[in-house]
Amino acid sequence: xxELFPSLSTDYGVSERGYYGQFGGxxxxxxxxxxVHELQQAYLSIINDEDFYHEFQRxxxxxxxxxxxxxxxER
Numbered sequence: 001x002x003e004l005f006p007s008l009s010t011d012y013g014v015s016e017r018g019y020y021g022q023f024g025g026x027x028x029x030x031x032x033x034x035x036v037h038e039l040q041q042a043y044l045s046i047i048n049d050e051d052f053y054h055e056f057q058r059x060x061x062x063x064x065x066x067x068x069x070x071x072x073x074e075r
Contacts, residue, residue: 019025028036046052
């Protein structure tokens with residue numbers, strides 16, 4: 001994961017399954033687990049993709065933390 005994101009620290013003591021220590025982790029309702037697992041697999045498949053990295057960097061630079069563009073609503 002840190003191939004394209006060298007400044008991203010992964011030393012949080014989290015296992016591959018998302019557990020902190022013996023019991024830690026995120027609680028989600030059982031019926032959402034398949035969706036979260038699907039999201040996790042999709043994320044892991046693109047995290048080292050160069051196109052993803054460039055798009056992520058673009059969004060950080062031009063969108064995250066910036067003001068929202070104003071739009072004149074006539075009505």
